[in-house]
Amino acid sequence: MSFVSGAHGTEYTSVVALTKLIERINPTKLSGTVIIVPLLNVASFEQMVPHVNPVDKKGMNAQYPGSPSGTQTERALGMVAEQVVKPADVIVDLHGGDLDEDLRPYSYWMRSGNSAQDSASRALDVAFGLDMVIVNDIDVTNPARTRSLSGFALSLGKTTFVAEAGRSGLVTAEETGLLVSGSLNVLASLKMIDRAVPPSPKISWVGHDMRVRADSGGMFYATALRGSRVLKGAKVGYITDYVGRKTSDVLAPQAGVVSFIRGVPSLAKGSTIVTIVEVFEGGPQPWTKPAP
Numbered sequence: 001m002s003f004v005s006g007a008h009g010t011e012y013t014s015v016v017a018l019t020k021l022i023e024r025i026n027p028t029k030l031s032g033t034v035i036i037v038p039l040l041n042v043a044s045f046e047q048m049v050p051h052v053n054p055v056d057k058k059g060m061n062a063q064y065p066g067s068p069s070g071t072q073t074e075r076a077l078g079m080v081a082e083q084v085v086k087p088a089d090v091i092v093d094l095h096g097g098d099l100d101e102d103l104r105p106y107s108y109w110m111r112s113g114n115s116a117q118d119s120a121s122r123a124l125d126v127a128f129g130l131d132m133v134i135v136n137d138i139d140v141t142n143p144a145r146t147r148s149l150s151g152f153a154l155s156l157g158k159t160t161f162v163a164e165a166g167r168s169g170l171v172t173a174e175e176t177g178l179l180v181s182g183s184l185n186v187l188a189s190l191k192m193i194d195r196a197v198p199p200s201p202k203i204s205w206v207g208h209d210m211r212v213r214a215d216s217g218g219m220f221y222a223t224a225l226r227g228s229r230v231l232k233g234a235k236v237g238y239i240t241d242y243v244g245r246k247t248s249d250v251l252a253p254q255a256g257v258v259s260f261i262r263g264v265p266s267l268a269k270g271s272t273i274v275t276i277v278e279v280f281e282g283g284p285q286p287w288t289k290p291a292p
């Protein structure tokens with residue numbers, strides 16, 4: 001199986017977690033093979049540029065299956081596709097809040113509509129142990145939805161999910177620990193290492209995420225906390241101009257949980273300000289084919 005992080009090189013918690021996972025696995029007692037890639041986007045990490053590879057300005061979680069004759073991002077992802085994804089039966093992709101994102105830990109249950117594949121990934125998601133899971137239905141026949149690592153892996157029939165922890169450039173022992181222990185729990189639940197899988201927490205199943213993007217630039221101030229429950233229309237923050245005059249309030253586009261909110265004042269037109277996920281009180285609904 002393969003663990004990957006650092007497609008976004010400044011989501012430090014996920015990168016640090018995978019470096020620490022390496023030393024927690026004893027190869028002489030491991031059943032099967034584990035591939036661990038802690039830092040895909042080295043230029044992002046070195047230059048502290050969030051979201052993209054600064055060399056070619058492309059997203060390193062948005063260009064699968066890559067290409068050996070493409071730009072640096074496309075060439076790197078082509079190698080990941082061949083050497084990390086294709087040889088593995090299970091792919092775990094770790095992320096977190098980037099430099100500008102104040103994020104509550106959660107994982108994604110990526111569903112293809114293939115029930116055997118979906119139940120296998122659900123079991124690993126639950127074993128990982130985060131208490132909020134975003135249900136995300138993918139149409140693997142739509143090429144636009146298989147450009148991410150998880151979408152690509154799903155389209156190849158792999159068992160896959162995404163887990164996120166960390167925020168705003170911070171590396172805390174608590175959030176790093178969530179990703180390290182979650183990864184060990186996955187290995188344990190697959191019987192690849194000898195470890196008891198702790199009972200899973202009560203999971204909030206959520207989805208239908210709606211994000212607010214900035215209509216114009218300015219300075220953003222959050223008033224809602226990551227992870228808080230909000231009603232539709234609730235104020236989650238406000239924007240000022242560069243001399244501090246308020247220009248607008250930012251309102252929740254739906255009721256739900258703040259999965260992440262902008263953690264810095266910098267705001268350009270089009271920037272993501274907040275994402276709200278709907279809470280599925282009765283648990284996840286069956287897979288439905290998403291609109292193209």
Ligand SMILES: [Zn+2]
Nearest residue numbers: 008011095096
């Ligand atoms: Zn990321």
